[in-house]
Amino acid sequence: MQPLILASSSPRRKELLQFLQIPFESINSNVDESIDDTMCPDAAVKELASRKAKAIAAAYQERWVIGSDTVVVLDGRILGKPTSRADGKRMLEMLSGRTHDVYTGVAILFGEHCKVFAEKTEVTFWELPEAEIDRYLDSGEPFDKAGGYGIQGYGSLLVKQIKGDYFSVVGLPVSRLARELKSMQADLG
Numbered sequence: 001m002q003p004l005i006l007a008s009s010s011p012r013r014k015e016l017l018q019f020l021q022i023p024f025e026s027i028n029s030n031v032d033e034s035i036d037d038t039m040c041p042d043a044a045v046k047e048l049a050s051r052k053a054k055a056i057a058a059a060y061q062e063r064w065v066i067g068s069d070t071v072v073v074l075d076g077r078i079l080g081k082p083t084s085r086a087d088g089k090r091m092l093e094m095l096s097g098r099t100h101d102v103y104t105g106v107a108i109l110f111g112e113h114c115k116v117f118a119e120k121t122e123v124t125f126w127e128l129p130e131a132e133i134d135r136y137l138d139s140g141e142p143f144d145k146a147g148g149y150g151i152q153g154y155g156s157l158l159v160k161q162i163k164g165d166y167f168s169v170v171g172l173p174v175s176r177l178a179r180e181l182k183s184m185q186a187d188l189g
């Protein structure tokens with residue numbers, strides 16, 4: 001079997017997929033990630049994960065392809081990656097002292113076969129004084145991450161509690177993914 005393709009540019013997703021101990025290569029899908037504002041988060045991450053996987057599957061026939069997308073959701077509003085320092089600060093101020101949801105969608109494609117699912121994890125932040133938010137922004141870590149933080153880095157210090165899959169927050173729910181992939185492969189013989 002040819003190596004699976006991870007339709008992603010994310011170094012975190014690449015690192016997490018290595019836990020499955022299967023050969024793969026990663027290829028950036030470069031898709032337009034705009035979505036309808038009124039979409040519910042579960043549907044939005046599944047749509048974006050599918051869009052990323054389909055873009056690669058169209059160019060690489062007969063290959064297993066995985067696409068994924070992560071968003072942060074507070075009070076029903078989707079927070080993507082901050083567009084500026086001010087936007088990052090606004091997001092972290094909103095998340096301070098509150099519990100939000102992180103949704104990660106995954107699409108597994110093989111020819112006309114596909115499985116798409118989403119995981120939700122609840123994350124609670126400590127109350128964050130402005131000086132702590134400013135220090136965190138200075139680290140540069142927030143800018144390529146949904147919600148403006150990375151739980152796997154300095155952002156770990158902002159987090160009081162999580163409920164659900166930690167790896168899904170980092171960008172790929174590896175444990176569920178391994179099971180879904182195995183089940184699809186068993187069904188296909």
Ligand SMILES: Cc1cn([C@H]2C[C@H](O)[C@@H](COP(=O)(O)OP(=O)(O)OP(=O)(O)O)O2)c(=O)[nH]c1=O
Nearest residue numbers: 008009010069070145146149150151169170171
């Ligand atoms: C909340 C959170 C998000 N993130 C990351 C996961 C995703 O990489 C990113 C959300 O953006 P995505 O659009 O899901 O992914 P990406 O642009 O990094 O990569 P690609 O589309 O090529 O697969 O935020 C963390 O690394 N840690 C966290 O704690």
